Amino acid sequence: xxxxxxxxxxxxxxxxxxxxxxxxxxxxxxxxxxxxxxxxxxxxxxxxxxxxxxxxxxxxxxxxxxxxxxxxxxxxxxxxxxxxxxxxxxxxxxxxxxxxxxxxxxxxxxxxxxxxxxxxxxxxxxxxxxxxxxxxxxxxxxxxxxxxxxxxxxxxxxxxxxxxxxxxxxxxxxxxxxxxxxxxxxxxxxxxxxxxxxxxxxxxxxxxxxxxxxxxxxxxxxxxxxxxxxx
Numbered sequence: 001x002x003x004x005x006x007x008x009x010x011x012x013x014x015x016x017x018x019x020x021x022x023x024x025x026x027x028x029x030x031x032x033x034x035x036x037x038x039x040x041x042x043x044x045x046x047x048x049x050x051x052x053x054x055x056x057x058x059x060x061x062x063x064x065x066x067x068x069x070x071x072x073x074x075x076x077x078x079x080x081x082x083x084x085x086x087x088x089x090x091x092x093x094x095x096x097x098x099x100x101x102x103x104x105x106x107x108x109x110x111x112x113x114x115x116x117x118x119x120x121x122x123x124x125x126x127x128x129x130x131x132x133x134x135x136x137x138x139x140x141x142x143x144x145x146x147x148x149x150x151x152x153x154x155x156x157x158x159x160x161x162x163x164x165x166x167x168x169x170x171x172x173x174x175x176x177x178x179x180x181x182x183x184x185x186x187x188x189x190x191x192x193x194x195x196x197x198x199x200x201x202x203x204x205x206x207x208x209x210x211x212x213x214x215x216x217x218x219x220x221x222x223x224x225x226x227x228x229x230x231x
Contacts, residue, residue, distance in 0.1 A: 034140045034184050036083045042228025044192065045074040048101055050220040052122060054156070057213050063110045067122035067156050067216070069103030077226065079133070087137040093146060096128040101220070104156070119159045124218075127152030129176055129198070140184040147177040150198040154218055172200035172218050184230075192226035 049070035056063040075097030083089045104121035107114050128151055135144030150173070157167035180194025198220045205214040 034137070034187070036081045036089045036135075036137050036142055036184075036230075038230050039078075039080050040190060040228040040230040041076070041078045042190070042192065042226050043074070043076050044095070044097075044224045044226030045072070046222050046224030047071070048073055048099070048220045048222035050101065050103065050124075050218060052103060052156075052216060052218045054120075054216040055214065057215075061111060063108065063115070065104075065108040065120050065158075066106045067103040067120060068106065069101035069122050069124055069218075069220075071099065071101040071124075073097045073099040073101065073127065073222065073224075075128075077228070081133070083137055089133075089135040089137050089142060089144070091133045091135075092131070093133050094128070094130045097126060099124050099127055099152070108158070117161050118165075119162075120156070121159075122154070122156035124152055124154050127198075127200075129196075131176065131178075135182075142182040142184075143179075144182070145177075145179045146194075146196075148175070150174050150176040150200055152200055152218075154200070156216060166214075168203075168205065168216075170203050172203065174199040174201035174218075188230050190228045190230055192224070192228065194224050194226075196222050196224065198222070 050068055052067035052069060054065050054067055075095055077093060077095035079091055079093035081089050081091035101124040102122065106120060108118040108120055109115060129148060131146040131148035133144050133146040135142045152172055153169070154172050155167070155169045158165045176196055176198040178194055178196035180192060183191045185191055200218040200220070202215055202217040
């Protein structure tokens with residue numbers, strides 16, 4: 001009887017010790033999970049392609065073309081994240097970029113068909129955005145969605161037989177939405193890959209050519225890769 005009681009006591013003690021050890025290991029695992037809260041600064045590079053329809057209208061007479069710029073862009077971004085106890089991460093992110101998006105050269109037509117001797121070109125030299133972000137932390141991985149305000153400098157022109165017929169340079173303002181994923185390669189270095197759709201809105205021009213009214217729109221898609229330092 002005494003041996004049985006002693007053996008039971010030893011087994012219970014060992015079980016309690018093992019349970020405590022497991023709890024310590026679990027607590028250490030939880031405490032070592034990456035925390036995304038903090039300020040970060042980074043740089044990104046990417047490729048963008050756009051849709052930019054244009055029309056000139058006088059009554060029922062309409063001239064149309066598509067400027068559709070595409071090219072590379074690169075710049076810097078800065079932001080702040082806050083991670084909640086349930087692993088939801090909310091933040092704000094802003095970026096500014098130099099861009100080399102060029103377009104034009106497409107068919108310029110009116111109600112009766114293509115017009116010959118006309119040449120079009122467009123260019124976006126810079127753009128930027130301010131966005132809200134929401135993600136879910138999976139230790140060192142952070143998938144997220146983002147959206148907010150977009151803005152950029154856009155130029156477009158029309159030449160007829162090498163003579164400038166009109167040229168416009170404007171700041172376009174609109175909205176964006178996108179999604180991406182980040183990976184904390186170290187406690188401070190964060191890799192980013194994302195897709196973004198931006199609608200830069202439209203611009204109306206009352207007197208592009210005489211009494212004609214012109215309107216241009218600009219929408220872009222882009223894919224970006226970035227590297228940031230989290231403080």
